[in-house]
Amino acid sequence: MGVQQVLVFDSGVGGLSVWDEIRLLRPDLGALYLMDNARFPYGELAEQTLIDGACALICQRVAEAAVDVVVVACNTASTLILPPLRAALNIPVVGVVPAIKPAALLAEHGDIGLLATPGTVARPYTRDLISQFASHCRVRLLGSSRLVALAEAKLAGEQIDMGELQQVLKPWLAAPPEVVVLGCTHFPLLRDELQELLGEQVQLIDSGAAIARRLDQLLQPASGGDSGAGQLYVTQINERLTRQESAFAGRGFGEPVLVSAG
Numbered sequence: 001m002g003v004q005q006v007l008v009f010d011s012g013v014g015g016l017s018v019w020d021e022i023r024l025l026r027p028d029l030g031a032l033y034l035m036d037n038a039r040f041p042y043g044e045l046a047e048q049t050l051i052d053g054a055c056a057l058i059c060q061r062v063a064e065a066a067v068d069v070v071v072v073a074c075n076t077a078s079t080l081i082l083p084p085l086r087a088a089l090n091i092p093v094v095g096v097v098p099a100i101k102p103a104a105l106l107a108e109h110g111d112i113g114l115l116a117t118p119g120t121v122a123r124p125y126t127r128d129l130i131s132q133f134a135s136h137c138r139v140r141l142l143g144s145s146r147l148v149a150l151a152e153a154k155l156a157g158e159q160i161d162m163g164e165l166q167q168v169l170k171p172w173l174a175a176p177p178e179v180v181v182l183g184c185t186h187f188p189l190l191r192d193e194l195q196e197l198l199g200e201q202v203q204l205i206d207s208g209a210a211i212a213r214r215l216d217q218l219l220q221p222a223s224g225g226d227s228g229a230g231q232l233y234v235t236q237i238n239e240r241l242t243r244q245e246s247a248f249a250g251r252g253f254g255e256p257v258l259v260s261a262g
Contacts, residue, residue: 003030003227004219007067009058010035011042012148013155013244014186015073016251018096021208022071023251025216028223031230033253034061038235038261040152042076043117043145053261054081059088060259061233067091069218071211075184076117079125092218098126098183099205101133106203107179110137113172115194116183118143126183140177144168151186156243160193169197182206229254235261 006022006029008015019031036042036057042050054077058070070093072078072085078095086093098120103112112134120126121143130139146168154160166173172180176198182188188206195204216222232253234241241256248256 002066003028003223004068005030005032005066006215007032007034007058007061007065007070008073009054009070009077010074010185011040011077012037012152012186013189013247014148014151014184015071016155016247017185017188017206018071018073018208018211019251021212022215025209025212026219026222027226029215029219030227031253032061032065032067032233033230033248034058034233034259036235036261037238037241041117041145041148042074043119043148047080050077051081051084055085055088057235057259057261058085062089062091069094069215071215072096073185073211075120079120079123094211094214094218096185096207096211098129099181099207099210100126100129100139102210103179103181103205104134104137106205107137107177109178111140111178112137113140113142113177113180114183115142115144115147115180115187117145117148120183140172142169142171147190148184148186151189152240152244154189155247156240157246158243160190162193162197165190165193166197169194173197176202179203179205228252232256233259235259 008019072095075096082095121141230253232248234256
């Protein structure tokens with residue numbers, strides 16, 4: 001049996017937070033990272049544009065490469081593209097769900113904050129999760145696209161403006177939630193900065209480890225060893241990507257390969 005391959009998809013670098021967790025659990029897996037940075041950020045795209053573009057990109061990669069499972073490592077995309085993508089592919093597709101259920105179990109006093117993109121905060125999908133798993137809790141919603149840009153900047157080697165981050169979190173700073181769900185895969189990349197501002201007493205949780213465990217269930221048992229280098233595919237070559245390449249290289253990905261965004 002050859003190396004099993006995972007395709008990790010996102011509009012930017014957020015999927016690296018999920019890949020980090022997958023890699024910890026299953027270093028034997030190979031990876032293709034598909035980044036639709038030409039249409040970044042997804043939180044500001046029209047829904048049908050996002051669905052059509054993302055599904056076409058992913059299906060094209062799967063058709064051209066040996067892929068065993070697709071991970072849609074983007075909360076915004078996962079709220080929209082999972083049904084059509086699963087209908088189009090004959091391999092497992094795993095999406096990212098905001099960690100509302102584990103947050104409800106962790107919050108002793110039932111005080112939860114969901115930090116996500118405005119699109120994820122607004123969608124019925126998210127409200128249904130809250131109703132299903134946290135109806136007994138107070139769930140405070142905070143939507144921010146700016147945090148996505150800050151995470152992208154951080155992985156490009158830029159200094160994070162803590163004052164700007166503080167402004168984003170201002171509604172919560174006087175009385176932070178017990179548990180904060182990082183409902184965008186970009187946000188764990190800012191975990192240290194978020195923890196500093198919210199305080200050590202606040203538990204920050206995300207879905208990365210749960211995604212890794214789900215992949216472990218879906219794939220063949222670990223073969224041992226390290227899979228080696230992964231392949232990075234992008235829909236745009238730009239200055240930001242050039243400055244982010246060290247973040248990808250540090251995770252075993254080679255030089256970016258440009259693919260058509262359609």
